[in-house]
Amino acid sequence: MVSTSSALLTNALAAEEEKLLACVHCGLCLEACPTYVATGDENDGPRGRLYLMRAVKERRLAVESPTFETHIDRCLGCRACGGRTAALLIRCSDLPCAMFG
Secondary structure, eight states: OOOOHHHHHHHHHHHHHHHHHHOOOOOGGGGGOOHHHHOOOOOHHHHOOOHHHHHHTTEEEEEEHHHHHHHHHTOOOOEEEETTOTTTOOGGGGGGGGTTT
């Protein structure tokens, strides 16, 4: 059974599909992300988190999975990545992960 909070997040991700797909994987955001710089783990960077959110939206990954929770929770919510992207539609603060930061 899916929890209410999981269903709400999945629905929020589905509503933001255009933004999730806007990432062109340019990598410009990585050097601005403190958690990516510290860990070197792609999942701890903005485009890795976008990939994880897409996986949840497409039901390839559960919201409750340790992978999703770990990497989304590591986002500092600093928004340093927001102005460093080739895909101008993406603003970190507009994405569903911003509710966690």
